[in-house]
Amino acid sequence: MTHYELSRPLAEPPVRPPREPFPGEDEALASVAAAGRRxxxxxxxxxxxxxxxxxxxxxxxxxxxxxxxxxxxxCDNADRWGDGGVPEALRERLDVAWPLAHVGWLSPRHKALVLAVTGSVLGMPKALANDPxxxxxxxxxxLCAVLDSAVAISPGAALARHPQEA
Incomplete structure (x- = not known):
């Protein structure tokens, strides 16, 4: 006889009290978003x-x-990962080490840069969880400097779309 455990209803998300923003938070997050666009x-x-x-x-x-x-x-300092606003499903989309190895249209140099970009973005929520x-x-x-270094490999390609952020 097979027994199945019924799924439990999802708990309500925790209610977080209002918090004061960290010094420079808005500017830092805007800078990260701009680097991500580039x-x-x-x-x-x-x-x-x-x-x-x-x-x-x-x-x-x-x-x-x-x-x-x-x-x-x-954030969740207990597990030292925390979502940091980046849910697990999105982090999975950024984990490209295995499929990238099978891409035939990019050079090894470009593959290394793609890994640098995705690795940097994957590290951002962890950094926020450890010490915002x-x-x-x-x-x-x-980490944004790493993103911008990858962009610099093909000068003008990304900056042409967002010249105000140069």
């Missing part, structure tokens, strides 16, 4: 097939969504 535009500018270019499509959208949605209040204040002041700007 990185996503760079991904879209990479060579690839028109009909099945998941790097310039879904991955670029995931980069923008993740960098736009970071939230220092959405330090992450906003130091770690997120350092």
């Amino acid at each position: 990185a996503a535009d760079w991904l879209r500018s990479l060579p690839g097939p028109e009909d099945d270019n998941w790097i310039g499509g879904d991955l670029a959208e995931a980069i923008e969504e993740a960098t736009r949605g970071l939230d220092p209040a959405d 204040g330090t992450a906003l002041a130091e770690e997120l700007p350092a």
